[in-house]
Amino acid sequence: MVMAIMSAYTTRSMAQADELQQLALNIEKLTQFKAILSDMKKGYAIYQQGYGLVSNISKGNFDLHHVYLTGLMAVSPAVRNNPRVAQIIEQQSGLMNEYKRYAMCFRQSGSFAAGELAYFERVYGQLIHQSNINADQLADVATAGKLRMSDDDRLTAIERIYSQSSDQLQFLRWFNRKAILLSLGRSKDLQDTRMLKSLYGLK
Template identity: 70%
Template sequence: MQTAKTLKRRGAIIVVALLLTMNAKAQSDELQQLLLNIEKLTQFKAILSDMKQGYQIYQQGYGMVSNLSKGNFNLHNIYLTGLMAVNPAVRNNPRVGQIVGQQNALISEYKRYANLFRQSGTFKGNELVYFNNVYNQLVKQSNANIDELANVTTAGQLRMSDDDRLRAIDRIFTSSTEQLQFLRYFNRKAVMLSLQRSKDRNDTQTLKRLYGIN
């Protein structure tokens, strides 16, 4: 029969064994948790490394795109600035002087004939008003041509290539030529009408001298 002392000793041994078992299990759990934490930390470092690398790539890419964008803008700006300049070959185009000469001729001739028709005495007041309206319209169109020509041949006014400027000059020249031709046609017709209205030979000769006709 076991004594109380023996039972007490066995109980103590069991308690000690239980404590050792629990302690070993606790240490094992802590070790596993530590290993898990180490693994998570390693993964986290890898994630941070990937994020850093990705950010660097983004920064490099953004810088490259930004630089390219600025480069494109600078090239675009240079191109547009170049379009504002005028090549001397454009300014020295012979038709530029011809257009100016045609406008001077148009103004000079309309003033001369408007005065002659008033002096002839063969036209009524309303007819002279009609003549003036025709002349004023031609002068208005001619002035518009000169304004456009000035813009085309002056630096900083229009953004146009050399070819566009040359085409514009050709178009203005055609318009100016047609205006001057119409003026001269109109004046010839008016002169013929004035002569037809002369009452006799003396009147006809007087009108011819007035108009400078031999």
């Protein structure tokens, strides 16, 4: 009986020792988990700070780019008020007026065959086409929100358009003078020459 009691006591003591040992292990694991959670929390805080910093830098970078690109879409007074813009428009108007006037004069003169008049129209048509391209390019360069260009690029483009427009107008005038001389050279007599000069606005 005593042996049975002692055996039971020993078994119970061993069980309690096992429970105490398991409890100690559990406390140790819990302490480790707390340390891991603490490290994770610190790591997450560092991540959040780093992400926030990167996000802010990235946003700041985007804002800078946005301001820069928006600025490129704007047209400054230096571009808008450039005297070349008005000169190009004047040249375009002059080209249209002179083309219409002399195309009509050459038809009325009686100096040219139908094939020659058709050739004149083709030359005029090409000039008008090029002039329209210039007008479109000028509108794009001088209008806000059309193209992303710096002021220097816009001013360079305006100078190029002005040069092309000048060349076209000069060519038109040279072409018309040649045609007028050919018409006068074909006049039959003095009266015919006077009539043609009057038609062309010559003295």
